[in-house]
Amino acid sequence: MKKFLLTAAALCGVALISGAAEKAAAAAPAPAEPKVTAPAKCEAEQLRPLSQWTPFQIVFFPNVPNATWNSNVFGIKTGQPASGGIGRVFGLEASWVYSGTDHIKGIQACWVHNQNKTFDGLQASFVSSLNFEQFNGIQATLVFCYAGDYNGLQASLVSMAGNLRGVQAALGLNISGDVTGFQAAGVNIVNGTFTGVQCGLYSQVEKCNGLQLGLVNISGGKGMQFGLINYIEDAWIPVLPILNFSF
Secondary structure, eight states, rough: OOHHHHHHHHHHHHHHHHHHHHHHHHHHHHOOOOOOOOOOGGGGOOOOOOSSSEEEEEBBBBSSSGTTTTTTEEEEEEEEEEEEEEEEEEEEEEESSSSEEEEEEEEEEEEEEEEEEEEEEEEEEEEEEEEEEEEEEEEEEEEEEEEEEEEEEEEEEEESSSEEEEEEEEEEEEESSEEEEEEEEEEEEEEEEEEEEEEEEEEEEEEEESSEEEEEESSSOOEEEEEEEEETTTSSSEEEEEEEEOO
């Protein structure tokens, strides 16, 4: 009987202690969540100040050596066989296979492929050249070229641009947004407003403030056309041979 009473008392004590612990835990404030701060940009992801520059740089592959990734070159940067990075070149970037520095003022040349983000100057290759933001100058390739907002001359088998002010020429296909200037190719497609002169076997614009010359000319609104088949959506007679116009 004595053992039974002792055991019951012990169990009651444990229950009381456990209940008190639970109440204390519920009343205690929740621990604050640790603050998560975004890591600072790695030094290699930032452009170096222009005061840090070199007149000559050899690159084996983009980021090899890694000091070339965000460098400033006032002179010549050459890829053996490829160069690239987020840095700047004021002068010449030339490579065998790939030239891909983001910001160029001067000349970017390669046997195979060029690309950049902002460009002022001459970009040339045998296969392809790309610009993703702003281009001022001349872009020329044998196969394919593309530019963002473009001011200048673009020439290739296939030429593409965002908004273009200047001349766009291609043996095969031109595609662009708004165009102000001259466009000539086998096929011309303007996904915007065209202002100027357009020549091709097939030419299509959303709106024309100028002249279309070709075998088949199509305009979503306004313009003057000379060709075999001429279509202007809002013209008095939408489809006519030889000549059609709407102002």
